[in-house]
Amino acid sequence: MxxxxxxxxxxxxxxxxxxxxxxxxxxxxxxxxxxxxxxxxxxxxxxxxxxxxxxxxxxxxxxxxxxxxxxxxxxxxxxxxxxxxxxxxxxxxxxxxxxxxxxxxxxxxxxxxxxxxxxxxxxxxxxxxxxxxxxxxxxxxxxxxxxxxxxxxxxxTQPETLAELRVRQFKDLIVRHLRDHLPAEAYARQLGVSPTHLNRMARLVTGKTAHELIMDRLMDEACRELVFTGYSIHQVAENLGFSDAAYFCRVFRSQIGLTPKTYRDQEIARMRNKEV
Structure with missing residues (x-):
């Protein structure tokens, strides 16, 4: 900020x-x-x-x-x-x-x-x-x-649909279990729905699959820690539940398109030179 x-x-x-x-x-x-x-x-x-x-x-x-x-x-x-x-x-x-x-x-x-x-x-x-x-x-x-x-x-002014309610509950669970790396199937069990139905509701409400919502939230937290903390890449990986920093780097690059170090350097540079 x-x-x-x-x-x-x-x-x-x-x-x-x-x-x-x-x-x-x-x-x-x-x-x-x-x-x-x-x-x-x-x-x-x-x-x-x-x-x-x-x-x-x-x-x-x-x-x-x-x-x-x-x-x-x-x-x-x-x-x-x-x-x-x-x-x-x-x-x-x-x-x-x-x-x-x-x-x-x-x-x-x-x-x-x-x-x-x-x-x-x-x-x-x-x-x-x-x-x-x-x-x-x-x-x-x-x-x-x-x-x-x-x-x-x-x-x-418009009642929340059942799909919107379930997706909101799903997002709350993702935040609560973010570092546990639970698969979509585990969240579906907690919500009392099938994995297929959870995916269908996620796509209807957000346009994304349940797995994509999980990964988006995990990467958001990774990006935040990379930019706003002084933690090493290894520490960030550990904080997010990754036992292997190299695996974290591979996952991050597959999702964001950059290595964690490159992302950190670029975002810090952008924030220092941002325009109104």
Whole structure:
């Protein structure tokens, strides 16, 4: 996760940032004051400060800011976050595919909350203590939940289907048993369904097989540890339940397309040089 002022980044580009896209970053821009536009391929979104702009991974976007722009940008590497922020972001990305601006009414409780929470995010980002990462992610999770509540329809307006319930329970079990390397059949037994039925529900809800969901979650945790901890490759493998670091490296490369060391080096370099 990275946090900086909008001025510190946009001034380098004379306050106009050309169209670009982030394939794996989720961004929040908190705009206190000033003026500008979010530039999209098919139009623009005019900023209405105070407001929060959400940029999900994928869409091409750019920005035009006035020189008196005052605000912050928080950038999150989506696959590297932990629970509970992980579940919150998964929910947000499942309901949000395009950039979104959420205006905040002046002098309201919500506006004050966002201002105070983004201030805390900046503070926690600047600290270097064992607990600050946890507080930082909890503050961001609160921001995401508040934005979803204000801007998007409540999922409760449509009852959760049985398949959605089972897949949600399946994902919870994956997190609980991640380091046990259970096969899909073992999860199916715990859920009281056949492996074939679990696969069918997983494909219906997510477009992926049960095994793919297990591997995705395992690789997400591997990527997070590689980027955000100083553990050796051997330690990361051991933390994730692999008794053989060489086997872990083979599995990681087959899933991610890079060796763990190359992935770590590239992601750290990207986070140091990311654009708004």
């Amino acid at each position: 990275h946090c900086e002022t909008i001025v510190s980044r946009s001034s380098t580009y004379r306050f106009e940032i050309a169209l670009h896209r982030h394939e794996s970053f989720l961004q929040f821009l908190y705009i206190r004051s000033g003026a500008g536009d979010v530039v999209l391929e098919d139009g623009t979104i005019t900023l209405q400060p105070p407001c929060v702009v959400v940029i999900p991974p994928g869409p091409a976007h750019g920005f035009r800011f006035s020189r008196d722009i005052d605000g912050l940008v928080v950038t999150i590497a989506t696959r590297l976050v932990r629970e509970p922020l992980r579940s919150v972001i998964d929910d947000a990305l499942g309901r949000l595919s395009d950039p979104l601006m959420v205006p905040l009414d002046q002098d309201t409780a919500d506006a004050s909350y966002f201002q105070a929470t983004f201030a805390r995010i900046v503070t926690e980002h600047q600290l270097d203590t064992p607990q600050n990462d946890i507080l930082l992610e909890l503050h961001v999770a609160a921001v995401v939940v508040m934005l979803l509540r204000r801007a998007l329809p409540t999922p409760g």
